[in-house]
Amino acid sequence: MSSKTKIVLRKKANKEGLFPLAIRITKNRSSSYIFIGHYIDRKHWDERRNIVRKSHPNSELLNTLLSSKLAEVNKTLMELQFENNDISANRVKKELTVANKDKSFSSVSDEYLNELESNNKLTRFYADKVRVNHVIKFYKSRQLMFQEIDEGFLIRFQTYLRNNKKLSERSIVNNLIVIRTLYNRAIRMGVVEQKSYPFGKGKIQIRFPETEKVGLTVKEIQRIESLENLTKMEEHTRNVWLFSFYLAGIRVGDVLKIRWSDLYDGRIHYRMNKNSKLVSLKLPHKLKPILEYYEGHKLNPNDFIFPELKISDIKNDRDVYAKTNTATSKFNKHLKEIANKAGLDKKLTMHIARHSFGHIAGDRIPVQMLQKLYRHTSITTTMQYQSNFISKETDRALEEVVNF
Structure with missing residues (x-):
């Protein structure tokens, strides 16, 4: 059976409700996906023509990129089939990701920042650009490889941000989140193996420090x-x-x-x-x-x-x-x-x-209603946010103990 390739919009959305663009490789009813790294709203996708609609502000650039990636996949597929006609979809994906092995932290972060900028996510772009530069300045070179970003590196980096940059604990966490995002991206691209991942249980765990949210009465x-x-x-x-x-x-x-x-x-x-x-x-x-x-x-x-x-x-x-x-x-x-x-x-x-x-x-309005007013995607976010302002029960408990 011949292999088939197709540009698709995957069905699983990210936290922002946007869907990832990918190249699907199908052989013997088995499919493998190569993600492009760009996410769009479903309304901007033309399912019939498999292209980004003109309603997207960067449709021309995205469609050019998709065509280029599809051509790259087809070229690799033909080369592999010339050697062995019984090539699997996963083998094609593996061959395509081998070229990414030499990619540095800087090159992956450059692609990430370019995507944010091209998608007009400017607030996040400017904030994450500063955080990426913190990593590069700490390492003192743009040739940092992901294999070098281990637990020891991250511990030293946190100390650097705390002592040299005088950043708050929340700002330090935000820097770690960007590194984690880029590391996950590098794993998907085949730049680094999952076993090198420095985050998670028994490794570097990202915990948000409690912050006081002060509101007026x-x-x-x-x-x-x-x-x-x-x-x-x-x-x-x-x-x-x-x-x-x-x-x-x-x-x-x-x-x-x-x-x-x-x-x-x-x-x-x-x-x-x-x-x-x-x-x-x-x-x-x-x-x-x-x-x-x-x-x-x-x-x-x-x-x-x-x-x-x-x-x-x-x-x-x-x-x-x-x-x-x-x-x-x-x-x-x-x-x-x-x-x-x-x-x-x-x-x-x-x-x-x-x-x-x-x-x-406070606790006067049901949390489900507050979720609608705040437009939070998750009610957990609303509960965490509102917990900063609900103190009636703890105040009453304290009074019952000390007022004797």
Whole structure:
């Protein structure tokens, strides 16, 4: 039976709900898959033509890559069949991965970072680029091989980040996660064997350190709401912060992208930037004065509510990312002044709006409902997040012991 090759979209999605592109090699009803390393939304896949639809922002580049990989697989297949017609699908895959044996940590990480950038995952791209550079600077060479990244290497690397880079324990964990991601990728590519994997039971285990999430109380938020001695920029910053808080702590990157056309039928409808999930929430009554404040500056029904992205090139993800970062830094600077004027002794940032919603929600709202409001994929994530703000039971237990 002849061997068949085909570009396919695999059925198992990753944590972000995207599906991996792969080359399928079939022989004698047995199939083996070579993963390309790119993930796309199912809606961008043309099942009939086995190509990425034009609706994907990088469809041309991805289809060129897929054609190139398919040609590489077919070439290797023909060469092997010339030697032995009874070649298996797994043998073809093995031959193709042998070429990857000499790939270094740097070359694998370069491919990984290029994928993040080409898929416009810029927040993760910039963060992970710094983490990859930490590894290269620690090793003092770009010729680091995965076989050298053992338990001893990772222990020394953690000490380097802690003492030389002065990173927090959470930041150190984030660096280890990137190394783990790249190591798993290298294993799939055939660069390094599974037996060399330095993570897991009895080896390097990644544990997230407990972090304190501080949220404001109802009285503290009321003090912010009632402030009158604010500058124009501080008033604008307060509006953005309250807009986020009133809508269950919408992230600032999403807040700035909200358009007037996203508001209809008394609800707000938007797509989360972090995981592309669609969100629909009822507009709280408290949002009315904020919306009225900006309505006079509306240029058209599709205009942004807040001004920060009005002058951005919305089709240029780098420009949007840069302007969002600049705006966030500006907001956090003014929030510090707002906190001083409100007499708060807690640090006030844009992200504290999300923590404050969780703090006030406490255990008053069922966790299933909070999961919907936060748009968490897993209820476990919601429970872990909310555990930072639920202390009623422990407080009561403590009181029962000491109040004698």
